[in-house]
Amino acid sequence: MSPSSPAPSRAPSYAAVLRTPHAARAFGSALLGRLSYGMVPLSLMLAVNDATGSYSVAGSVMALFGATSVFLSPARAALIDRYGPRRALPPMAGSYAVLLAALAYVTWRPGVPPVLLGVLAMTAGVCTPPLGPVMRTLWSRLVPERELLRRAYSLDGVAEELLFVTGPLLVGVVIGLTVPAAGVAIGSVLVLVGTLALVSSPALRGGGAAPAAKEAGAGPDAPGRQRLLGVVGVRHAALVAAAVGLCLGGLDLLVVAFAEQHGRGSAAAWVLAALSAGSAVGGLAHGAVPWRASNRARLPWPAVGLGAALAVAGLSPDVYVLAGVVAAAGVFVAPALTTAYLVADESVAEGVRTRAGAWVNTAVNAGSSVGTAAVGLLVDRLSPVVCFAVAAVPALLCAAVVFRAPAARGAVDRAGAARDAVSRP
Structure with a gap:
């Protein structure tokens, strides 16, 4: 729209x-x-x-x-x-x-x-x-x-x-x-x-x-003329997805470490369940709201919310507060990934949409693996407050990168508007 x-x-x-x-x-x-x-x-x-x-x-x-x-x-x-x-x-x-x-x-x-x-x-x-x-x-x-x-x-x-x-x-x-x-x-x-x-x-x-072989070969985003990650919308969508993956990969390990440090190791499963519940609620709410802004304009905002919530999570005094803050962080996860997939989809020709979506999928999964490994190197050396703050950095940094691309935003928004015009009866 x-x-x-x-x-x-x-x-x-x-x-x-x-x-x-x-x-x-x-x-x-x-x-x-x-x-x-x-x-x-x-x-x-x-x-x-x-x-x-x-x-x-x-x-x-x-x-x-x-x-x-x-x-x-x-x-x-x-x-x-x-x-x-x-x-x-x-x-x-x-x-x-x-x-x-x-x-x-x-x-x-x-x-x-x-x-x-x-x-x-x-x-x-x-x-x-x-x-x-x-x-x-x-x-x-x-x-x-x-x-x-x-x-x-x-x-x-x-x-x-x-x-x-x-x-x-x-x-x-x-x-x-x-x-x-x-x-x-x-x-x-x-x-x-x-x-x-x-x-x-x-x-x-x-x-x-x-x-759609002919379609895939047409248009400025065709893979023969420009690699998919060279397409601004796909690149930014993958960047935000990677940031979400980095945050989630680090968060999984941090939750386990936090729960064990507070003598409630078994509570880690419930905290991570709260993350999933928050994500489900956020995803359903995101789909229900008739947004005025385009997908591209909204792309970095859920990443900002996720990063801010993770930074606050490190200040939790116990696992109960942590579960509440992590649930709040989860509210931004599904909207971030949904918007990333939508931006990737609308940024390319029909014949390469599966590949564009796969890059977003790869980014979030690879980010999760890297996030777990990176936090694993820090969790025994730094305080929980610092570790949670470090885990929040990728989301905030990637959001800042996407925010600083006004020309690209306008190009993708115009492409989305053109697709909307075609799809309207």
Whole structure:
């Protein structure tokens, strides 16, 4: 929506998003597959530890799995953009499911060679199907009206947040009944069934999300003329997403350390649950508000709120206050990521949207890993107040960088206004 346009008197509802033809089935299928991503990491880590008796091996295997999964995400998304999800997703999901099943098989009993685990985990990470970026690209095709699309992205973000809460809870149930390797096996089934259901849905029939080859080659943002991270909107969206990831990666470790220092180690789980709850509330509220400002103009503001809340969190006198402040910080997480995905989507031609979204996804995941590692080096050396302040810096710094780009803001806002004009009846 153009920043000069008046805000609608009433934002479209979430029910309107799900009433969009074929949207509910496609969304449900994608969520079923994405539930695997909430279960597999914890299940695999526990299964490897059980099979080898070594936390260091488990950590190394998970690092290989995570690195190949995260950093090759744009390359897999490029295949989706080039060949379309109906052709590219099934081989990825099939290979990923088979490799997860192999990991479940070899970790079911002790004695597996660590090298074999590393090879299987790394190869599985290479094949991870980008269901999140694909679903967000599909939303932009199913829901062309920008206000409704913003709500669709908010719903998607909140649902994904809840999956990453539900997944570990399901793993807890599984390991209470059987071995952790069973969780890996269940994850392989979920991703395969969910992916096949998605690609067979009417939303993808008749080229529903197939690549627009001619479109991808046209326009100033075409990948042949300008690399995606050279596109201002994509670069700024990835920058904000990376900042959010850095903050969240550091926050996870800081919450654990804070709770243990206050003699309430078990409370860390509840504090992190408060973060997820705050993010869900923030995401739903963000989608419900009929914003006057464009997505690009709003992009840095949730990062500012997140950074400010983290800086305050270090002043908490106990875990109860910390939980409240962390919940407040969570309110800004889903809006920050939703807006980043929207800015990336509206900044590029249709044929490269999956790849643009994958860069945002890669940025937040890579930022989370780096944030955890960086805070791990500081948490034993500095006070909690200083550590929380350091964790807040990336969000505030990246927001400042995005704020200092008025010319780019105007260019992207004009592009968004042009797309809105096309999508209006």
